[in-house]
Amino acid sequence: MAPLKAPATESSLHLVSTMVSKASAVWNLNEALAEFLIHADRELRVEIPLMHDDGRLAVYEGYRVQHNNARGPFKGGIRYHPSVDPEEVHALAGLMTWKSAVVGIPFGGAKGGVAVDPSTLSPGELERLTRRFTNAILPVIGPNEDVPAPDMGTNAQTMAWIMDEYSARRGYSPSIVTGKPLALGGSQVREEATGLGVVQVAKMALQAQKKTLKDQRVAIQGFGNVGSNAARWFDQLGAKVVAISDVRGGRYNPKGIDIHAAWTLIEEKKSLANLKNTDAVTNEELLELDCDVLVPAAIESVIVEENAPKIKAKIVVEAANGPTSLSADRILKERGIEVVPDILANAGGVTVSYFEWAQNMQQLPWERELIVTRLGDVLMRAFKDVERTATEHKTSLREAAFILGVGRVAEAMKLRGY
Ligand code: NAD
DSSP, X not given: OOOOOOOOTTSHHHHHXXXXXXXXXXXXXXXXXXXXXXXXXXEEEEEEEEEOTTSOEEXXXXXXXXXXOTTSSEEEEEXXXXXXXXXXXXXXXXXXXXXXXXXXXXXXXXXXXXOSOGGGSOHHHHHHHHHHHHHHHGGGOBTTTXXXXXXXXXXXXXXXXXXXXXXXXXXXXXXXXXXXXXXXXXXXXXXXXXXXXXXXXXXXXXXXXXXXXXXXXXXXXXXXXXXXXXXXHHHHTTOEEXXXXXXXXXXXXXXXXXXXXXXXXXXXXSOOTTOTTOEEEOHHHHHTXXXXXXXXXXXSSOBOTTTGGGOOOSEEEOOSSSXXXXXXXXXXXXXXXXXXXXXXXXXXXXXXXXHHHHHHHHTOOOOHHHHXXXXXXXXXXXXXXXXXXXXXXXXXXXXXXXXXXXXXXXXXXXXXXX
């Protein structure tokens, strides 16, 4: 992998590096250790040849970046998206370390991905690509070493192929991945866990402002796994989802969108374009709509210096990883807009991934109710820890979450010995 350039100032790597440096200063960490925490422990770049159905051979670039494993095995999703590049994967791997530490689960952080548009591949091509990629990263993954999961462009089926490929070489190993189908040892709730967690955390953030979810107007960018499940839970718990979108654009109704109809449309037509009783908005316009809660749930760096002054929401709940740039974060803070950071807001996914891994290790499935309750408990404790740290250090929730995460990882490293 080519050495990383200094990150672009609006990138999520820039924000993560700055936050880690600040948090390291709060803990008075040794300069070398502070630097170490910014960089990944290991990075692997692989070439993946794929024979397309029409006989055309193409080679795709893939990555697995392992950031830190002081608190447990490396853990993080695998993304199939054309924008996947080393800088993005590094930022996302670091976020996983801090996220696991903030919610107090025994994992480190990693991320992987392939620079490909999965919508252009047939199921057969996707399967061959996934199996090749699994073989390429096989030397560095394992149930106690590094445990992949789904992310943008990948799903339970992708995890099933990874599990099968790994198991064929190393013996039956359901705990090699999380986010598997239930029939292969997946966990109840995993599919909806990130979206559910986003809504649970949004509820806590509103409660801290003496508000409830009832009738809060919510705009959600991205209607994939995270965005669609968040929309359903917001709707179920009494909030009013006024805007949703996918990569092609958004739909808006200030009186509230029929989320059940949106789910059906996406399932049947793979597009929100003809959603009844809604008007079209662009993804850019959606971010600036008049609403109470804004939930970016698609890609990185969508709230940047240029549009941050125009955001009208009172709370931004970061369901996506790295949706806000550092300069935008400062602007939102100055404007009194509360930002619930990604490493807290979307940690429901990795938390239930941890439950899935634990169930696989124990060979003992847990009931749905137990998982929902435990998820709520973990997120509530993490939210309170972050809130308390923010009060103690007079910081934003984001700075507090990094202070907490960096403190926990540094402590584990010191105890284990460098
Ligand atoms: P997904 O692939 O299921 O859905 C992504 C959604 O974003 C789709 O609706 C897609 O159309 C839309 N999208 C893609 N490119 C876009 C663009 N340029 N502009 C606007 N919309 C665009 O992915 P997901 O699993 O829902 O992940 C969404 C985000 O949440 C990512 O940032 C991911 O890292 C983060 N996340 C996911 C999980 C998880 O459990 N899946 C956990 C934590 C964080």
